[in-house]
Amino acid sequence: MNLFGxxxxxxxxxxxxxxxxxxxxxxxxxLYYTFLSVLIxxxxxxxxxxxxxxxxxxxxxxxxxxxxxxxxxxxxxxLLLVLVLGVTRTAVGAFIAFVILGIxxxxxGAYSGLQAIDRRTxxxxxxxxxxxxxxxxxxxxxLGLPLLVGGLRSAVxxxxxxxxxxxxxxxGGLGFYVVQGIPLRDYSQILGGAILIIVLAFxxxxxxxxxxxxxxxxxxxxxxxxxxxxxxxxxxxTPTT
Amino acid sequence: MIEFRDVVKQFPDGTVAVxxxxxxxxxxxxxxxxxxxxxxxxxLMRMINRMVDPTSGVIEIDGQDVATIEPVKLRRxxxxxxxxxxxxxxxxxxxxxxxxxxxxxxxxxxxxxxxxELMDTVGLDRAMAERYPSQLSGGQQQRVGVAxxxxxxxxxxxxxxxxGAVDPIVRDELQQEVLRLQRELGKTIVFVxxxxxxxxxxxxxxxxxxxxxxxxQVGEPEQILAHPANDFVRTFVGADRGKRRLSVRxxxxxxxxxxxxxxxxxxxxETGGTAASTGAAAGS
Numbered sequence: 001m002n003l004f005g006x007x008x009x010x011x012x013x014x015x016x017x018x019x020x021x022x023x024x025x026x027x028x029x030x031l032y033y034t035f036l037s038v039l040i041x042x043x044x045x046x047x048x049x050x051x052x053x054x055x056x057x058x059x060x061x062x063x064x065x066x067x068x069x070x071x072x073x074x075x076x077x078x079l080l081l082v083l084v085l086g087v088t089r090t091a092v093g094a095f096i097a098f099v100i101l102g103i104x105x106x107x108x109g110a111y112s113g114l115q116a117i118d119r120r121t122x123x124x125x126x127x128x129x130x131x132x133x134x135x136x137x138x139x140x141x142x143l144g145l146p147l148l149v150g151g152l153r154s155a156v157x158x159x160x161x162x163x164x165x166x167x168x169x170x171x172g173g174l175g176f177y178v179v180q181g182i183p184l185r186d187y188s189q190i191l192g193g194a195i196l197i198i199v200l201a202f203x204x205x206x207x208x209x210x211x212x213x214x215x216x217x218x219x220x221x222x223x224x225x226x227x228x229x230x231x232x233x234x235x236x237x238t239p240t241t
Numbered sequence: 242m243i244e245f246r247d248v249v250k251q252f253p254d255g256t257v258a259v260x261x262x263x264x265x266x267x268x269x270x271x272x273x274x275x276x277x278x279x280x281x282x283x284x285l286m287r288m289i290n291r292m293v294d295p296t297s298g299v300i301e302i303d304g305q306d307v308a309t310i311e312p313v314k315l316r317r318x319x320x321x322x323x324x325x326x327x328x329x330x331x332x333x334x335x336x337x338x339x340x341x342x343x344x345x346x347x348x349x350x351x352x353x354x355x356x357x358e359l360m361d362t363v364g365l366d367r368a369m370a371e372r373y374p375s376q377l378s379g380g381q382q383q384r385v386g387v388a389x390x391x392x393x394x395x396x397x398x399x400x401x402x403x404x405g406a407v408d409p410i411v412r413d414e415l416q417q418e419v420l421r422l423q424r425e426l427g428k429t430i431v432f433v434x435x436x437x438x439x440x441x442x443x444x445x446x447x448x449x450x451x452x453x454x455x456x457x458q459v460g461e462p463e464q465i466l467a468h469p470a471n472d473f474v475r476t477f478v479g480a481d482r483g484k485r486r487l488s489v490r491x492x493x494x495x496x497x498x499x500x501x502x503x504x505x506x507x508x509x510x511e512t513g514g515t516a517a518s519t520g521a522a523a524g525s
Contacts, residue, residue: 124327127292128341128389129317142331217331219373 006188007195016192021176023196030173030200033163037095038156041102046148049110053144054136062111066104074101074162082169090169101162102155109151113144145215153208160201174200242268243289243397243429248298250284250454258284259454262298267446268396271423271430275440276450282433285454286399289431290319302397317341320390320398320428324405326382328374328389334360335370338388345393359388362425364418380411384418391426400432404439416442437478441466449474 010016017023052058077100081093117140125139126132167175177193180186243266250259259281266272274282287293288300291312300307307315328337336343338356343349360367363384374382383403390398400419404412416439423430434440440447441462449457449465451473458470466485469475479485486501489509496509 120323120325120327121329123292124321124323124325125329127287127290127316127321127323127327129313129315129344130340131313134344139329219331219333219375 003187003191007191010188010192011196021172026172026174026176027196027200029171030160030163030175030197033095033098033166033171033173034156034160034204037098037159037163038102038106038152040095041099041155041159042106042152044099045103045106045151046110049107049148050114050136050141052107053111053114054132054140056115059111059115062107066108069100069104072101074158075165075168077101078162078165078169091171094166094169094171098159098162102159105151105154105158106148107151109148109154110144113147113151114140116147117143142217143220145217146212149208149212149215153205153212156204156208157201160204161197164197242266242303243431244299244301245285245288246299246301248285248288248295248300248454250281250288250293251296257453259288259295262454262456264448264456264459266429266431268303268429269427270445271419271432271443272446272448273432273434273440273444274448274450275434275437275444277435279452280450281452281454282435282450283401285450286401286431286433289397289399290316290321292316317345317393318395318397320393320395322383322386322390322398322400322403324402326374326379326386328382328385330374332373333370334365334372334374334377334385337374337385338392340389341393356388356392359391362391362422363388378411379407380415383407383415387419387422391422396429398428398430400430402434403432405434405436412439419443441478449477 011023049062052062074097078094078097081097082090083093085093085096121143122135122139125135130138163173164175164178166173167177167179174193174197177196178190181190181193245262245264245266248259248262249257251257262281262285274285276282284293288295289302289307291307291310294308328334329340332340335353335356338359339347339349339352342352342355347355357367357370360370365381365384365388369377369381374385377385386403390400404415407415419430420443422428432440432443444462446459447462447465448459449470451457457477458465458474465474466478469478487498487506488501490497490499496511498506498509500506
Protein backbone atom coordinates (compact mmCIF):
# COMPACT_ATOMS: atom_id res chain seq x y z
CA MET A 1 0.00 0.00 0.00
CA ASN A 2 3.02 2.17 0.43
CA LEU A 3 3.15 2.33 -3.33
CA PHE A 4 0.05 4.56 -3.47
CA GLY A 5 1.38 6.67 -0.65
CA UNK A 6 4.59 7.12 -2.62
CA UNK A 7 2.61 7.89 -5.77
CA UNK A 8 0.61 10.63 -4.05
CA UNK A 9 3.81 11.80 -2.44
CA UNK A 10 5.27 12.12 -5.92
CA UNK A 11 2.21 14.00 -7.18
CA UNK A 12 2.26 16.50 -4.34
CA UNK A 13 6.02 16.93 -4.27
CA UNK A 14 6.54 20.62 -5.13
CA UNK A 15 9.73 19.67 -6.96
CA UNK A 16 7.68 17.85 -9.58
CA UNK A 17 5.58 20.95 -10.22
CA UNK A 18 8.60 22.94 -11.30
CA UNK A 19 11.86 22.21 -12.99
CA UNK A 20 12.47 20.55 -16.36
CA UNK A 21 9.11 18.85 -16.85
CA UNK A 22 6.54 20.22 -14.40
CA UNK A 23 3.24 18.39 -13.81
CA UNK A 24 1.16 21.51 -14.45
CA UNK A 25 2.66 21.85 -17.89
CA UNK A 26 2.12 18.14 -18.60
CA UNK A 27 -1.55 18.45 -17.68
CA UNK A 28 -1.86 21.53 -19.88
CA UNK A 29 -0.22 19.76 -22.80
CA UNK A 30 -2.35 16.68 -22.25
CA LEU A 31 -5.53 18.79 -22.33
CA TYR A 32 -4.27 20.73 -25.34
CA TYR A 33 -3.70 17.53 -27.33
CA THR A 34 -7.06 16.18 -26.22
CA PHE A 35 -9.18 19.22 -27.01
CA LEU A 36 -7.48 20.16 -30.24
CA SER A 37 -7.95 16.58 -31.48
CA VAL A 38 -11.58 16.49 -30.37
CA LEU A 39 -12.15 19.87 -32.01
CA ILE A 40 -10.71 18.73 -35.34
CA UNK A 41 -12.58 15.42 -35.13
CA UNK A 42 -15.81 17.31 -34.36
CA UNK A 43 -15.32 19.67 -37.28
CA UNK A 44 -15.14 16.66 -39.57
CA UNK A 45 -17.63 14.34 -37.91
CA UNK A 46 -20.48 16.68 -36.92
CA UNK A 47 -21.29 18.11 -40.39
CA UNK A 48 -20.93 14.62 -41.85
CA UNK A 49 -23.12 13.12 -39.14
CA UNK A 50 -25.77 15.79 -39.63
CA UNK A 51 -25.73 15.25 -43.37
CA UNK A 52 -26.25 11.53 -42.88
CA UNK A 53 -28.83 12.01 -40.14
CA UNK A 54 -30.84 14.62 -42.02
CA UNK A 55 -30.91 12.91 -45.40
CA UNK A 56 -30.93 9.35 -44.08
CA UNK A 57 -28.45 8.51 -46.81
CA UNK A 58 -25.17 6.76 -46.17
CA UNK A 59 -26.20 5.48 -42.77
CA UNK A 60 -24.89 1.98 -43.46
CA UNK A 61 -21.53 3.36 -44.51
CA UNK A 62 -21.34 5.49 -41.38
CA UNK A 63 -22.16 2.51 -39.19
CA UNK A 64 -19.52 0.40 -40.93
CA UNK A 65 -16.85 3.10 -40.68
CA UNK A 66 -17.65 3.78 -37.04
CA UNK A 67 -17.51 0.11 -36.17
CA UNK A 68 -14.27 -0.49 -38.02
CA UNK A 69 -12.61 2.61 -36.63
CA UNK A 70 -13.55 1.70 -33.09
CA UNK A 71 -11.78 -1.59 -33.51
CA UNK A 72 -8.51 0.18 -34.42
CA UNK A 73 -5.81 -0.43 -31.86
CA UNK A 74 -4.83 3.07 -30.78
CA UNK A 75 -1.23 2.32 -29.90
CA UNK A 76 -0.61 0.61 -33.24
CA UNK A 77 -2.21 3.49 -35.10
CA UNK A 78 0.01 6.08 -33.43
CA LEU A 79 3.20 4.13 -34.04
CA LEU A 80 2.21 3.44 -37.63
CA LEU A 81 1.43 7.09 -38.42
CA VAL A 82 4.56 8.33 -36.68
CA LEU A 83 6.68 5.85 -38.63
CA VAL A 84 4.94 6.65 -41.92
CA LEU A 85 5.20 10.41 -41.50
CA GLY A 86 8.72 10.25 -40.11
CA VAL A 87 10.17 11.31 -36.82
CA THR A 88 10.34 14.97 -37.83
CA ARG A 89 6.58 15.14 -37.99
CA THR A 90 5.79 13.11 -34.92
CA ALA A 91 3.21 15.57 -33.64
CA VAL A 92 1.31 15.54 -36.94
CA GLY A 93 1.22 11.76 -36.94
CA ALA A 94 0.01 11.59 -33.37
CA PHE A 95 -2.67 14.23 -33.95
CA ILE A 96 -3.96 12.39 -36.99
CA ALA A 97 -4.22 9.25 -34.90
CA PHE A 98 -6.10 11.04 -32.12
CA VAL A 99 -8.50 12.62 -34.60
CA ILE A 100 -9.16 9.30 -36.33
CA LEU A 101 -9.91 7.72 -32.98
CA GLY A 102 -12.27 10.54 -32.00
CA ILE A 103 -14.31 10.63 -35.20
CA UNK A 104 -16.41 7.44 -34.83
CA UNK A 105 -18.14 8.32 -31.57
CA UNK A 106 -18.78 11.92 -32.60
CA UNK A 107 -20.12 10.80 -35.99
CA UNK A 108 -22.36 8.25 -34.32
CA GLY A 109 -23.55 10.83 -31.78
CA ALA A 110 -24.35 13.37 -34.47
CA TYR A 111 -26.32 11.13 -36.79
CA SER A 112 -28.02 9.00 -34.17
CA GLY A 113 -29.14 12.19 -32.43
CA LEU A 114 -31.00 13.13 -35.59
CA GLN A 115 -32.21 9.61 -36.33
CA ALA A 116 -33.72 9.26 -32.87
CA ILE A 117 -36.17 12.12 -33.42
CA ASP A 118 -39.78 11.12 -34.04
CA ARG A 119 -40.26 11.19 -37.82
CA ARG A 120 -43.68 12.76 -37.33
CA THR A 121 -42.15 15.76 -35.61
CA UNK A 122 -39.93 16.38 -38.61
CA UNK A 123 -42.73 15.73 -41.06
CA UNK A 124 -44.84 18.28 -39.19
CA UNK A 125 -42.04 20.85 -39.23
CA UNK A 126 -41.78 20.43 -42.99
CA UNK A 127 -45.55 20.54 -43.47
CA UNK A 128 -45.93 23.87 -41.71
CA UNK A 129 -43.30 25.38 -43.98
CA UNK A 130 -39.84 25.02 -42.51
CA UNK A 131 -37.06 24.85 -45.07
CA UNK A 132 -34.66 21.92 -44.86
CA UNK A 133 -32.08 24.21 -43.24
CA UNK A 134 -34.61 25.39 -40.66
CA UNK A 135 -35.62 21.81 -39.92
CA UNK A 136 -31.96 21.03 -39.27
CA UNK A 137 -31.16 24.07 -37.16
CA UNK A 138 -34.43 24.60 -35.32
CA UNK A 139 -35.62 21.06 -34.81
CA UNK A 140 -33.03 18.39 -35.45
CA UNK A 141 -29.94 19.99 -33.89
CA UNK A 142 -31.62 21.05 -30.62
CA LEU A 143 -33.37 17.70 -30.23
CA GLY A 144 -30.25 15.74 -31.18
CA LEU A 145 -27.91 17.66 -28.90
CA PRO A 146 -27.95 15.23 -25.94
CA LEU A 147 -26.78 12.33 -28.10
CA LEU A 148 -24.16 14.51 -29.77
CA VAL A 149 -22.78 15.53 -26.39
CA GLY A 150 -22.77 11.84 -25.49
CA GLY A 151 -20.67 11.18 -28.57
CA LEU A 152 -18.30 14.01 -27.73
CA ARG A 153 -18.01 12.64 -24.23
CA SER A 154 -16.91 9.21 -25.44
CA ALA A 155 -14.52 10.82 -27.92
CA VAL A 156 -12.92 12.93 -25.19
CA UNK A 157 -12.48 9.92 -22.94
CA UNK A 158 -11.08 7.85 -25.77
CA UNK A 159 -8.62 10.57 -26.72
CA UNK A 160 -7.61 11.57 -23.20
CA UNK A 161 -6.65 7.95 -22.63
CA UNK A 162 -4.86 7.68 -25.95
CA UNK A 163 -2.90 10.90 -25.48
CA UNK A 164 -1.17 9.06 -22.64
CA UNK A 165 0.54 7.08 -25.37
CA UNK A 166 1.97 10.29 -26.81
CA UNK A 167 4.69 9.93 -24.22
CA UNK A 168 6.05 7.01 -26.23
CA UNK A 169 6.69 9.20 -29.25
CA UNK A 170 8.25 11.89 -27.12
CA UNK A 171 5.40 14.39 -27.24
CA GLY A 172 5.03 14.85 -23.52
CA GLY A 173 1.73 15.00 -21.70
CA LEU A 174 1.01 12.93 -18.61
CA GLY A 175 2.01 9.72 -20.37
CA PHE A 176 5.59 10.97 -20.33
CA TYR A 177 5.90 10.22 -16.59
CA VAL A 178 4.82 6.64 -17.12
CA VAL A 179 7.07 6.10 -20.10
CA GLN A 180 10.03 7.75 -18.43
CA GLY A 181 9.40 5.96 -15.17
CA ILE A 182 9.43 2.43 -16.55
CA PRO A 183 13.15 2.22 -17.48
CA LEU A 184 14.00 4.11 -14.28
CA ARG A 185 11.87 1.68 -12.25
CA ASP A 186 10.46 4.75 -10.52
CA TYR A 187 7.16 3.22 -9.50
CA SER A 188 5.89 6.23 -7.59
CA GLN A 189 6.33 8.31 -10.75
CA ILE A 190 4.70 5.68 -12.96
CA LEU A 191 1.72 5.33 -10.66
CA GLY A 192 1.57 9.06 -10.01
CA GLY A 193 1.34 9.72 -13.76
CA ALA A 194 -1.29 7.03 -14.17
CA ILE A 195 -3.37 8.44 -11.32
CA LEU A 196 -3.22 11.91 -12.83
CA ILE A 197 -4.47 10.54 -16.16
CA ILE A 198 -7.31 8.72 -14.44
CA VAL A 199 -8.31 11.78 -12.41
CA LEU A 200 -8.20 13.93 -15.54
CA ALA A 201 -10.45 11.42 -17.35
CA PHE A 202 -12.93 11.36 -14.46
CA UNK A 203 -13.03 15.14 -14.30
CA UNK A 204 -13.63 15.47 -18.03
CA UNK A 205 -16.33 12.82 -17.86
CA UNK A 206 -18.03 14.73 -15.05
CA UNK A 207 -17.84 17.98 -17.00
CA UNK A 208 -19.45 16.36 -20.01
CA UNK A 209 -22.04 14.73 -17.78
CA UNK A 210 -23.07 18.17 -16.58
CA UNK A 211 -22.99 19.49 -20.12
CA UNK A 212 -25.26 16.64 -21.28
CA UNK A 213 -27.81 17.58 -18.63
CA UNK A 214 -27.54 21.25 -19.56
CA UNK A 215 -28.22 20.73 -23.27
CA UNK A 216 -31.16 18.38 -22.83
CA UNK A 217 -34.00 20.37 -24.41
CA UNK A 218 -36.64 21.54 -21.99
CA UNK A 219 -39.92 19.78 -22.33
CA UNK A 220 -38.34 16.50 -23.38
CA UNK A 221 -37.82 14.47 -20.24
CA UNK A 222 -41.37 15.01 -19.11
CA UNK A 223 -42.61 13.41 -22.31
CA UNK A 224 -44.79 10.75 -20.78
CA UNK A 225 -45.98 12.67 -17.77
CA UNK A 226 -48.80 15.12 -17.71
CA UNK A 227 -47.48 17.22 -14.96
CA UNK A 228 -49.47 20.17 -13.77
CA UNK A 229 -46.42 22.13 -12.77
CA UNK A 230 -46.05 25.32 -14.78
CA UNK A 231 -42.42 24.63 -15.61
CA UNK A 232 -40.62 21.39 -16.32
CA UNK A 233 -37.32 20.86 -14.63
CA UNK A 234 -34.77 19.71 -17.15
CA UNK A 235 -32.37 18.41 -14.56
CA UNK A 236 -34.71 16.27 -12.51
CA UNK A 237 -35.81 12.92 -13.82
CA THR A 238 -39.55 12.60 -13.39
CA PRO A 239 -40.62 9.06 -12.54
CA THR A 240 -43.09 7.76 -15.09
CA THR A 241 -46.36 6.69 -13.64
CA MET B 242 -61.25 26.74 -54.72
CA ILE B 243 -58.92 23.76 -54.97
CA GLU B 244 -59.05 21.69 -58.12
CA PHE B 245 -57.52 18.28 -58.83
CA ARG B 246 -57.27 17.35 -62.50
CA ASP B 247 -56.35 13.79 -63.55
CA VAL B 248 -53.95 13.43 -60.66
CA VAL B 249 -51.87 10.26 -60.51
CA LYS B 250 -49.41 9.35 -57.81
CA GLN B 251 -47.16 6.37 -58.12
CA PHE B 252 -44.61 5.89 -55.36
CA PRO B 253 -41.06 4.79 -56.17
CA ASP B 254 -41.81 1.26 -54.96
CA GLY B 255 -44.48 0.95 -57.64
CA THR B 256 -47.64 1.33 -55.54
CA VAL B 257 -50.21 3.52 -57.21
CA ALA B 258 -51.73 5.50 -54.38
CA VAL B 259 -53.88 7.71 -56.57
CA UNK B 260 -55.00 6.74 -60.03
CA UNK B 261 -56.61 9.49 -62.05
CA UNK B 262 -58.28 11.69 -59.46
CA UNK B 263 -60.30 14.78 -60.38
CA UNK B 264 -62.26 16.91 -57.94
CA UNK B 265 -63.24 20.48 -57.28
CA UNK B 266 -63.12 21.52 -53.65
CA UNK B 267 -65.27 24.61 -53.12
CA UNK B 268 -63.99 27.52 -51.08
CA UNK B 269 -65.13 28.26 -47.53
CA UNK B 270 -66.66 24.85 -47.01
CA UNK B 271 -65.60 21.72 -45.21
CA UNK B 272 -64.82 18.92 -47.63
CA UNK B 273 -64.16 15.59 -46.00
CA UNK B 274 -62.16 12.90 -47.77
CA UNK B 275 -63.20 9.64 -46.22
CA UNK B 276 -62.05 6.12 -46.95
CA UNK B 277 -60.32 3.17 -45.40
CA UNK B 278 -56.54 2.91 -45.26
CA UNK B 279 -54.99 2.61 -48.70
CA UNK B 280 -57.64 4.81 -50.26
CA UNK B 281 -55.04 7.50 -50.89
CA UNK B 282 -56.89 10.17 -48.92
CA UNK B 283 -53.86 11.41 -47.01
CA UNK B 284 -51.72 11.34 -50.14
CA LEU B 285 -54.35 13.46 -51.91
CA MET B 286 -54.37 15.98 -49.12
CA ARG B 287 -50.60 16.17 -48.93
CA MET B 288 -50.50 17.00 -52.62
CA ILE B 289 -52.29 20.27 -51.92
CA ASN B 290 -49.33 21.64 -49.95
CA ARG B 291 -46.77 19.74 -51.98
CA MET B 292 -45.71 17.42 -49.21
CA VAL B 293 -46.27 14.93 -52.02
CA ASP B 294 -45.86 15.85 -55.68
CA PRO B 295 -48.12 14.09 -58.18
CA THR B 296 -46.58 11.83 -60.81
CA SER B 297 -48.89 13.45 -63.34
CA GLY B 298 -51.88 15.74 -63.34
CA VAL B 299 -52.45 19.21 -61.98
CA ILE B 300 -53.55 20.64 -58.66
CA GLU B 301 -54.68 24.25 -58.69
CA ILE B 302 -55.51 26.65 -55.90
CA ASP B 303 -57.68 29.50 -57.19
CA GLY B 304 -56.48 28.77 -60.68
CA GLN B 305 -52.78 28.67 -59.87
CA ASP B 306 -50.90 25.41 -60.40
CA VAL B 307 -49.28 24.52 -57.06
CA ALA B 308 -46.30 23.04 -58.91
CA THR B 309 -45.31 26.60 -59.83
CA ILE B 310 -45.23 27.71 -56.18
CA GLU B 311 -42.13 27.13 -54.11
CA PRO B 312 -43.07 24.39 -51.56
CA VAL B 313 -41.91 26.25 -48.44
CA LYS B 314 -43.83 29.38 -49.43
CA LEU B 315 -46.90 27.34 -50.33
CA ARG B 316 -46.88 25.41 -47.03
CA ARG B 317 -46.59 28.58 -45.01
CA UNK B 318 -49.75 29.87 -46.63
CA UNK B 319 -51.76 26.74 -45.80
CA UNK B 320 -52.69 25.59 -42.31
CA UNK B 321 -51.89 21.99 -41.50
CA UNK B 322 -53.16 19.99 -38.55
CA UNK B 323 -52.10 16.39 -38.11
CA UNK B 324 -53.03 13.40 -36.03
CA UNK B 325 -50.33 13.48 -33.38
CA UNK B 326 -50.45 17.28 -33.24
CA UNK B 327 -46.89 17.33 -34.62
CA UNK B 328 -45.82 19.94 -32.12
CA UNK B 329 -42.17 20.67 -31.51
CA UNK B 330 -41.47 19.02 -28.15
CA UNK B 331 -38.72 21.44 -27.18
CA UNK B 332 -40.80 24.57 -27.62
CA UNK B 333 -43.42 26.05 -25.38
CA UNK B 334 -47.05 26.04 -26.47
CA UNK B 335 -47.00 29.74 -27.34
CA UNK B 336 -43.86 29.34 -29.46
CA UNK B 337 -45.30 26.31 -31.19
CA UNK B 338 -48.34 28.31 -32.21
CA UNK B 339 -46.13 31.17 -33.37
CA UNK B 340 -43.81 28.89 -35.37
CA UNK B 341 -44.84 29.95 -38.84
CA UNK B 342 -45.30 33.68 -38.19
CA UNK B 343 -41.81 33.70 -36.66
CA UNK B 344 -40.44 31.96 -39.75
CA UNK B 345 -42.12 34.64 -41.82
CA UNK B 346 -40.25 37.29 -39.86
CA UNK B 347 -43.06 38.61 -37.66
CA UNK B 348 -41.45 40.22 -34.58
CA UNK B 349 -41.39 37.85 -31.63
CA UNK B 350 -43.55 39.99 -29.36
CA UNK B 351 -46.24 40.43 -31.98
CA UNK B 352 -46.20 36.72 -32.90
CA UNK B 353 -46.57 35.72 -29.26
CA UNK B 354 -49.42 38.17 -28.73
CA UNK B 355 -51.22 36.74 -31.74
CA UNK B 356 -50.55 33.21 -30.46
CA UNK B 357 -52.22 34.07 -27.16
CA GLU B 358 -55.27 35.35 -29.02
CA LEU B 359 -55.36 32.11 -31.00
CA MET B 360 -55.35 30.17 -27.75
CA ASP B 361 -58.58 31.97 -26.89
CA THR B 362 -59.95 31.14 -30.32
CA VAL B 363 -59.39 27.40 -29.94
CA GLY B 364 -60.53 27.34 -26.32
CA LEU B 365 -57.20 26.94 -24.55
CA ASP B 366 -56.48 28.60 -21.24
CA ARG B 367 -53.72 31.20 -21.66
CA ALA B 368 -52.12 29.80 -18.52
CA MET B 369 -50.90 26.93 -20.70
CA ALA B 370 -48.87 29.20 -22.95
CA GLU B 371 -45.64 28.58 -21.08
CA ARG B 372 -46.00 24.82 -20.90
CA TYR B 373 -44.38 22.27 -23.12
CA PRO B 374 -46.45 19.96 -25.33
CA SER B 375 -45.60 16.92 -23.21
CA GLN B 376 -47.32 18.59 -20.26
CA LEU B 377 -50.66 18.78 -22.09
CA SER B 378 -53.34 16.16 -22.61
CA GLY B 379 -53.90 14.74 -26.08
CA GLY B 380 -56.96 16.91 -26.60
CA GLN B 381 -55.13 20.05 -25.53
CA GLN B 382 -52.25 19.19 -27.86
CA GLN B 383 -54.69 18.94 -30.74
CA ARG B 384 -56.09 22.37 -29.88
CA VAL B 385 -52.56 23.74 -29.98
CA GLY B 386 -52.14 22.03 -33.34
CA VAL B 387 -55.28 23.73 -34.65
CA ALA B 388 -54.13 27.09 -33.28
CA UNK B 389 -50.79 26.66 -35.06
CA UNK B 390 -52.64 25.81 -38.26
CA UNK B 391 -54.58 29.05 -37.97
CA UNK B 392 -51.58 31.21 -37.03
CA UNK B 393 -51.00 32.74 -40.44
CA UNK B 394 -54.73 33.17 -41.00
CA UNK B 395 -54.65 30.85 -44.00
CA UNK B 396 -57.50 30.52 -46.47
CA UNK B 397 -57.00 26.80 -46.57
CA UNK B 398 -56.77 24.46 -43.60
CA UNK B 399 -55.72 20.85 -44.10
CA UNK B 400 -56.68 18.46 -41.32
CA UNK B 401 -55.23 14.97 -41.46
CA UNK B 402 -57.19 12.71 -39.10
CA UNK B 403 -56.65 15.31 -36.40
CA UNK B 404 -58.82 13.59 -33.83
CA GLY B 405 -57.88 10.00 -34.57
CA ALA B 406 -55.79 9.54 -31.47
CA VAL B 407 -57.93 11.18 -28.79
CA ASP B 408 -60.60 9.48 -26.72
CA PRO B 409 -64.25 9.63 -27.89
CA ILE B 410 -65.41 12.26 -25.41
CA VAL B 411 -62.58 14.64 -26.25
CA ARG B 412 -63.06 13.89 -29.94
CA ASP B 413 -66.68 14.89 -29.65
CA GLU B 414 -65.67 18.14 -27.99
CA LEU B 415 -63.04 18.90 -30.61
CA GLN B 416 -65.45 18.16 -33.45
CA GLN B 417 -67.93 20.65 -32.03
CA GLU B 418 -65.07 23.10 -31.72
CA VAL B 419 -64.26 22.70 -35.41
CA LEU B 420 -67.89 23.35 -36.32
CA ARG B 421 -67.87 26.48 -34.16
CA LEU B 422 -64.58 27.70 -35.61
CA GLN B 423 -65.84 27.13 -39.12
CA ARG B 424 -68.98 29.15 -38.43
CA GLU B 425 -66.75 31.99 -37.19
CA LEU B 426 -63.89 31.80 -39.65
CA GLY B 427 -65.28 30.27 -42.83
CA LYS B 428 -62.08 28.61 -44.07
CA THR B 429 -61.69 26.19 -46.91
CA ILE B 430 -61.15 23.04 -44.89
CA VAL B 431 -60.01 19.75 -46.33
CA PHE B 432 -60.49 17.09 -43.69
CA VAL B 433 -59.25 13.52 -43.94
CA UNK B 434 -60.75 10.75 -41.84
CA UNK B 435 -61.65 7.08 -41.93
CA UNK B 436 -64.59 7.68 -39.61
CA UNK B 437 -67.80 8.10 -41.57
CA UNK B 438 -69.65 9.52 -38.56
CA UNK B 439 -67.04 12.23 -38.28
CA UNK B 440 -67.31 12.86 -42.02
CA UNK B 441 -71.09 13.25 -41.85
CA UNK B 442 -70.85 15.49 -38.81
CA UNK B 443 -68.25 17.90 -40.13
CA UNK B 444 -68.57 17.76 -43.91
CA UNK B 445 -70.51 20.18 -46.02
CA UNK B 446 -69.46 17.77 -48.71
CA UNK B 447 -68.21 14.25 -48.24
CA UNK B 448 -66.01 12.45 -50.76
CA UNK B 449 -66.03 8.69 -50.33
CA UNK B 450 -62.87 7.09 -51.66
CA UNK B 451 -61.95 3.57 -52.61
CA UNK B 452 -58.51 2.05 -53.09
CA UNK B 453 -56.35 4.11 -55.45
CA UNK B 454 -58.14 7.36 -54.71
CA UNK B 455 -61.16 6.38 -56.81
CA UNK B 456 -64.18 8.49 -55.97
CA UNK B 457 -67.18 6.33 -55.21
CA GLN B 458 -69.52 9.13 -54.31
CA VAL B 459 -69.45 12.86 -53.65
CA GLY B 460 -72.24 14.76 -52.04
CA GLU B 461 -73.80 16.28 -49.00
CA PRO B 462 -74.16 13.83 -46.13
CA GLU B 463 -77.95 13.67 -46.54
CA GLN B 464 -77.69 12.88 -50.22
CA ILE B 465 -75.22 10.09 -49.57
CA LEU B 466 -77.37 8.61 -46.84
CA ALA B 467 -80.54 8.95 -48.92
CA HIS B 468 -79.04 7.65 -52.14
CA PRO B 469 -75.91 5.57 -51.60
CA ALA B 470 -74.27 5.16 -55.00
CA ASN B 471 -73.69 1.45 -54.61
CA ASP B 472 -73.38 -1.39 -52.13
CA PHE B 473 -69.91 -0.29 -51.09
CA VAL B 474 -71.21 3.08 -49.98
CA ARG B 475 -74.28 1.52 -48.39
CA THR B 476 -72.06 -0.74 -46.30
CA PHE B 477 -69.50 1.97 -45.62
CA VAL B 478 -72.00 4.50 -44.32
CA GLY B 479 -73.76 1.77 -42.44
CA ALA B 480 -77.12 2.45 -44.06
CA ASP B 481 -78.02 -1.19 -43.70
CA ARG B 482 -76.80 -1.45 -40.15
CA GLY B 483 -78.95 -0.97 -37.09
CA LYS B 484 -77.52 2.35 -36.07
CA ARG B 485 -78.76 4.24 -39.12
CA ARG B 486 -82.07 2.48 -39.63
CA LEU B 487 -84.27 4.54 -37.43
CA SER B 488 -87.95 4.29 -36.87
CA VAL B 489 -90.48 6.26 -34.85
CA ARG B 490 -92.39 4.85 -31.94
CA UNK B 491 -95.05 6.50 -29.78
CA UNK B 492 -94.26 6.53 -26.10
CA UNK B 493 -96.83 8.25 -23.90
CA UNK B 494 -97.68 10.74 -26.62
CA UNK B 495 -94.05 11.62 -27.47
CA UNK B 496 -92.49 10.40 -30.66
CA UNK B 497 -89.29 8.51 -29.89
CA UNK B 498 -86.79 7.55 -32.58
CA UNK B 499 -85.35 4.08 -32.16
CA UNK B 500 -82.71 2.21 -34.14
CA UNK B 501 -83.12 -1.21 -35.70
CA UNK B 502 -82.17 -2.95 -32.48
CA UNK B 503 -84.85 -1.04 -30.58
CA UNK B 504 -82.39 1.19 -28.72
CA UNK B 505 -83.73 4.74 -28.34
CA UNK B 506 -81.77 7.23 -30.42
CA UNK B 507 -83.61 10.40 -29.49
CA UNK B 508 -86.85 12.33 -29.47
CA UNK B 509 -88.41 13.46 -32.75
CA UNK B 510 -88.50 17.26 -32.97
CA GLU B 511 -91.55 18.01 -35.07
CA THR B 512 -91.04 21.75 -35.06
CA GLY B 513 -87.40 21.76 -36.17
CA GLY B 514 -87.96 20.51 -39.67
CA THR B 515 -85.10 20.07 -42.09
CA ALA B 516 -82.63 22.72 -40.91
CA ALA B 517 -81.65 20.80 -37.81
CA SER B 518 -80.78 17.65 -39.68
CA THR B 519 -77.00 17.82 -39.94
CA GLY B 520 -74.15 20.21 -39.74
CA ALA B 521 -74.58 20.97 -43.44
CA ALA B 522 -76.19 24.32 -42.75
CA ALA B 523 -73.08 25.53 -40.97
CA GLY B 524 -71.00 26.32 -44.06
CA SER B 525 -71.25 28.89 -46.84
